[in-house]
Amino acid sequence: MEAFLDKLKEDLENAIEGRHRRLVVLSGNDPQKLGEALSKVLLLYDKLREEKGLGEGKVLYVFHDEFPEARQIKDVAKGSVKENAKKIKLEIRVYEESNKLLGTTYQGIVLDLTRDLKPNDVGRLVEVVEGGSPVILLVPTWEEWDEWETIFKKNLCVPQYPQPRHVFITWFKRKILEHPSHVYHVDKDKKVKQELFESPKYKKKELEIPKEIRFPKKLYALALTQDQVEVIHSMEWMLGRKKKHRVLVITADRGRGKSGALGIALAGFVQAFSKSKSGFVKVIVTSGDPFGVQTLFKLLMKAAETIGMKAKKIERDGTIYEVHGESWSVEYWPPLKAAEKNADLVVVDEAAGVPVPVLHKIWRNHKRSVYATTIHGYEGAGRGFNVRFLPTLLNDKGTEIKHVKMDEPIRYAPGDPVERWLYDVLLLDAEPAKLDEEDLKAIEEGRLKYLRLDPKWLFSKEGEDLLRNLFGIYVLAHYRNEPDDLGMIADAPHHSVRAVATDTGKVVGALQLAEEGPIPEDMIDDLLRGGKIPGNIIPDRFLKHLRVRDFAFTRGWRVVRIATHPEVQGKGIGTFALAKASEEAKERGYDWIASGFGVTEKLLKFWIRSGFLPVHMSPDRNPTSGEFTILVAKPLTPKLKWMILEANRLFRRKVLLSLHLNYRTLEWDAAKLILETDPIPINPSLRKPKLHPVDVDRLWIYSYGPMTFEAASDLIYRLAITYWSQPRKWRPEIDEDTKITLITKVLQGRDWEEVEEETKIKFRKQVAVLKEFGRRCLRTYWNIEKEGGTGVSNENVEYFVSRYGKKVFDIE
Structure with a gap:
């Protein structure tokens, strides 16, 4: 040795x-x-x-x-x-x-x-x-x-x-x-x-501090690189009081010191901002988990001490959750909570690991926000952040953006050989294939191929270029992509990898599929009682929620990931991939193909177009993504067809009856789409709602008279339940605004103002469409037009008397 x-x-x-x-x-x-x-x-x-x-x-x-x-x-x-x-x-x-x-x-x-x-x-x-x-x-x-x-x-x-x-x-x-x-x-x-590596002798560059600064010079002295100086100086720009949104974007590779620079800059920000604002200064810091912002908090403490600010920290189990002074605080909150809370500034660290819908909420709800993200790293991919989030901000006239790119490493000199190895082995710098005009023409003409890939070949020298392009698509298409995902593609024995390529040889789509089922017989009863099993997400949910034992003996593919090259999305590549995967699943003798994802109307539409039906949804939002996770399934055999249809029917009933509880904040367009996936009605025999004669008369005076919605809300609620439960042929005809208002105002129980903000349907229009809905129900179910409202008939009074006795109504 x-x-x-x-x-x-x-x-x-x-x-x-x-x-x-x-x-x-x-x-x-x-x-x-x-x-x-x-x-x-x-x-x-x-x-x-x-x-x-x-x-x-x-x-x-x-x-x-x-x-x-x-x-x-x-x-x-x-x-x-x-x-x-x-x-x-x-x-x-x-x-x-x-x-x-x-x-x-x-x-x-x-x-x-x-x-x-x-x-x-x-x-x-x-x-x-x-x-x-x-x-x-x-x-x-x-x-x-x-x-x-x-x-x-x-x-x-x-x-x-x-x-x-x-x-x-x-x-x-x-x-x-x-x-x-x-x-x-x-x-x-x-x-x-x-093998030895020849490193050039390192020479530390002298830092140049800007001549005109608003933060103390001592803060700038804490910077280790010129890039950190630039970040600190850019935070001074965030002090501006203009009406527009101010957004600072910081992108860097791993180890460039963005979190530390933000911690230093925040000390200057709260000190300077408190001088210009009467009252308490509040900054919220968020990231995928609190461990990701510990460097920021530690440098904030150091910076505060350096400029003579008294600062205290609040810790739990050694993890800092807040640093505060007499008139200011910097607090950690999870992304979804950060979007909802009031603050003078919100800082999102590792923004690529936060779902785009949550980033949009943070931006819309706060006049000042900072988004720092890693371009290549295990937390997520900054380029994906650039592709899916930044364009919206750049196109918004009410937003001013400043972008700082950090290149110089903090812990080592540029050109470090271990960094090069790490990026190579974990594909941290994987990119999709570059597409030229011939590739785009092939896509337009539908000249696509479905590739069945062997992981052993994919991770070989021969397959490596394709692997990089395929993984690069995952990196850009998903809000969180980790090295563990690469290990799973390689070694998970029940996972398969498929790609869509043009006939010119470029990879433009990627699929990761997991085989699930059948469940071992000795585990079925335990799962029905709430037990757990590794993998097998679809069979497990069917057993727990549909309660049909037979599903345990089926086998299928769960689509773990499906992604399209960001330059050619919306051109049918994903639909082509699902169709080919469904064909292959049938060849393999599978019973079903399914998937789970954070529900949005756009995504759900994509799956429904390919023959999938929603069958289950989490009762709570995912704390990281801020979305409800929905499962969709497509039957591949006659036996599974009735199971999935029944699962869809029961699922729609569950959503319908839970919109005022678990799903009160579910986006209305997703809720509407779920309720309209109705090959089998929730209640196929429901021709007419069962209303008491008094309630029918109340409905008339609400629909044609002065009664307010609040006085008749119980009736409209029951009619809305009926509308979404019965076969379409027996429903009253209503327009889209009425459907949206029924979901948001009636079934979810939102405030008039909240409905207007979410749906852009004005208050007066909401009131009008609900009254019109009442009139249509009267015509459809009871054949009652405007003439009516004369009170309950003698015939009905006799019925009440015979049922409840004279004393109830005090009738002689």
């Missing part, structure tokens, strides 16, 4: 000079040998730090503490470092804490991958290491590692497919060998590969 260490020392010396990182891989199954080899590498690094006059460094060590072998490796290395090292200390953590390490900085890292390789963990943790440091991976024996059963792989399995595929680690190994790295086989005491 001495020759290996000599070359590693030479490379690390260059890395320190160039402020770059180096990738070191130690492979073996003997925990004692692995621990000893790791100790030699760490002590070599320690000695180098001493020779270079560097201060004490923290090396992060992350492992799975439930495995004895992993504990043994850690103990050997920890003991050796504690006894012999002078310039480094090990900080021991477990993978379950990886979220909490976001935004921290270390002078080296050891990732024990001997028991697991979770792509998200690699993406998160490698980026906490600063330049001039080693990134050390501990892995099983090199030749056996490909088919190692890791925790991640096991969690991808389902009862029907208990063994994973072994594709991702083979890809991971290939990418290590394709990039500059040091790979040593500890068990065989020989190097697998050793």
Whole structure:
């Protein structure tokens, strides 16, 4: 190993000079040998730090503490470092804490991958290491590692497919060998590969602070790069008092210091804004989870202290949720809550991980908002944010936008070889294919091909370009895309990948499909009682909500993802993909094809056009996406046709009767579309609502007289329920505005003003269409025109008397 260490020392010396990182891989199954080899590498690094006059460094060590072998490796290395090292200390953590390490900085890292390789963990943790440091991976024996059963792989399995595929680690190994790295086989005491990287000597640039500034100069001194200076200065622009919306957009790759710069800038903002505003200054910070904004809060505390502002923090379990002073506060709220709350400024960190509808709500509801997002990173894709959100803002005349791009890394110098490897292995920079005129012509003419892709080939050298284009489409089409998704495509045994390509060879559509069912017989009763099962989302929901045991014995495909190249959406590519997937599912003998997604009217229309029916919807909005998750299904066999039709009928009844409760905030266009998917009416025999004669007369005086809606709301509610429950041929004819008003005002019970804001139907029009609805019901169900309203007839009084007795009405 001495020759290996000599070359590693030479490379690390260059890395320190160039402020770059180096990738070191130690492979073996003997925990004692692995621990000893790791100790030699760490002590070599320690000695180098001493020779270079560097201060004490923290090396992060992350492992799975439930495995004895992993504990043994850690103990050997920890003991050796504690006894012999002078310039480094090990900080021991477990993978379950990886979220909490976001935004921290270390002078080296050891990732024990001997028991697991979770792509998200690699993406998160490698980026906490600063330049001039080693990134050390501990892995099983090199030749056996490909088919190692890791925790991640096991969690991808389902009862029907208990063994994973072994594709991702083979890809991971290939990418290590394709990039500059040091790979040593500890068990065989020989190097697998050793390639040095020539880093240019790093020269720190002097920062230029703008001459005219409104924030204290001490704040600018906290910046580490010129890009951070630009972010801080741009936050001064947010102080403007114009009537228009002010939006600051910050885009950067991972590790560019956007969160830290925002934390520093917020101290200046609240101080300056409080001087110009009487009253309390409130800033809301949001992100997919509170761990993502810890760097922002920590730098805010530091910045506040630097400029003499008294600041206190509110923590829960070591996580900061608020920093506040006497007349200001900066608070974390989840995205949906942030959209609804009042604030002087809203800051969205990792905006690409927040659904576009929620971003729109935040923008519309606040005069000042900041959107910071990673272009390439495990949290989401900034380009997707650019494609789906920014165009709306740019086209809005009432919005002013300032855009800052951050390029310079904070922790290491540009051109870092470990960053290049990380982006390559996790496809963080995957892009869709570039389309030319010939490709666009092929799409217009429908010259499309349906590709059935083998994951093993897809992750090979031959298939890699197609994989990048396909994954790039996912990145742009979905609000959240993670490295774990890449691992799932590779190794989930029940998942299949399909693509749509032009006959010119460009990938323009992508599908990910999961086989679900049949459910093992010994699990059915448990699921009916509320038990859980890995995967099998569609059978599980059918058992729990439709309660039909037979569905457990069926098999089908769940569409996990379907995405179209962003430049050619709306041209039938998705519809083509679903049609071909349905054909293939039939060939395979499947009973159904289904999917689940955050419901919007546009998306639901797309699925309904392809023959799918809605069958279930979550009773609560997803706390991250802010949407109700809906399931849609399409039968492929006669037996499944009646099950799915009945599921749709019962689902519509559930929605209809819950619009005033669980689904009161469901968007009206989605609610209307759900109620109108009615191949079987909710109540096929309902010809006429059963109203008491007194109620019929009340309906007349409401429809033709002075009675207000509030006095007759119980009647209109019952009639609305009848309208959406009975066959179409027996319904009164009403226009679209009436349907919308029935859903929003009557069934959801919203205020007149709220209905007007949501639907753009004016108050007077709402009142008018509801009265007209009453008249149409009178004509359709009771054949009553304007003449009427003379009270309850003697005949009906006799009926009351015979039923309840004279004393009730005090009739002689």
